[in-house]
Amino acid sequence: KAQEWIKETAQACSILAILIATVVFTAAFTVPGGNNDRGFPNFLTSPLFYVFTVTDVASLSLSLSSVVMFLSILTSPRESSDFLSNLPFKLTTGFILLFFSVLASMITFSASLLLIIRLGKKWTATLYAAAIFPVVVLALMVFPVYANFAANFKDYVITLLTY
Numbered sequence: 001k002a003q004e005w006i007k008e009t010a011q012a013c014s015i016l017a018i019l020i021a022t023v024v025f026t027a028a029f030t031v032p033g034g035n036n037d038r039g040f041p042n043f044l045t046s047p048l049f050y051v052f053t054v055t056d057v058a059s060l061s062l063s064l065s066s067v068v069m070f071l072s073i074l075t076s077p078r079e080s081s082d083f084l085s086n087l088p089f090k091l092t093t094g095f096i097l098l099f100f101s102v103l104a105s106m107i108t109f110s111a112s113l114l115l116i117i118r119l120g121k122k123w124t125a126t127l128y129a130a131a132i133f134p135v136v137v138l139a140l141m142v143f144p145v146y147a148n149f150a151a152n153f154k155d156y157v158i159t160l161l162t163y
Contacts, residue, residue, distance in 0.1 A: 003078045006087060009145070010073040013098055017070065020101050021063040024056050024108060032112035043115050052111040059104035062097050069094035088150070095142055102138050106131040 032052065033042040043049040073090050076082055110131040 002083060006073060006078065006091065009091070010070040010094070013094060014067055014070040014074070017063045017066040017098050017101065020098075020105055021060055021067065024059040024063065024105050027108060027112070028053075028056050028060070032115040046115060048111050048115045052108055052115065055104045055108040055111065059101050059108055062101035062104060066094045066097035066101060069097060099135070099138060099142065103132075103135045106135055 031041045031043075031049075036042055041049060069090050073087060073094070076087065076090075078087065110128050113127060
């Protein structure tokens with residue numbers, strides 16, 4: 001059961017991470033505001049453009065790193081000894097990388113909207129709150145699953161040690 005669960009979890013998280021990587025990779029080449037006649041981004045001098053660029057690169061790096069972690073789970077033999085340290089470490093690392101990837105992608109999204117729309121300060125907080133909402137949902141959905149995994153992992157280790 002544990003092998004099946006970790007395989008399905010790694011597959012689902014891999015798909016999410018690949019989708020995020022695809023979106024942020026595309027965003028890097030379709031910069032907000034477009035390019036000028038010389039090919040440079042129109043908002044190149046704006047501090048928000050640097051926020052957009054840095055968080056876009058961070059999101060791409062984090063999502064691809066989480067894909068690597070989840071693929072390493074899928075390609076491992078998933079034997080009993082792997083459940084003691086190797087697989088929990090990879091799963092935890094993959095979850096953390098995926099979580100921060102989603103967070104960075106939402107900051108990228110917010111920065112691009114602020115560059116294009118140029119809303120007043122009162123709308124800025126609302127925009128960031130709306131952008132962070134998916135991150136909160138992910139945390140509420142994934143961390144209980146991880147907590148359950150960690151609790152069951154402790155029971156599993158105790159069972160192994162007593163035999």
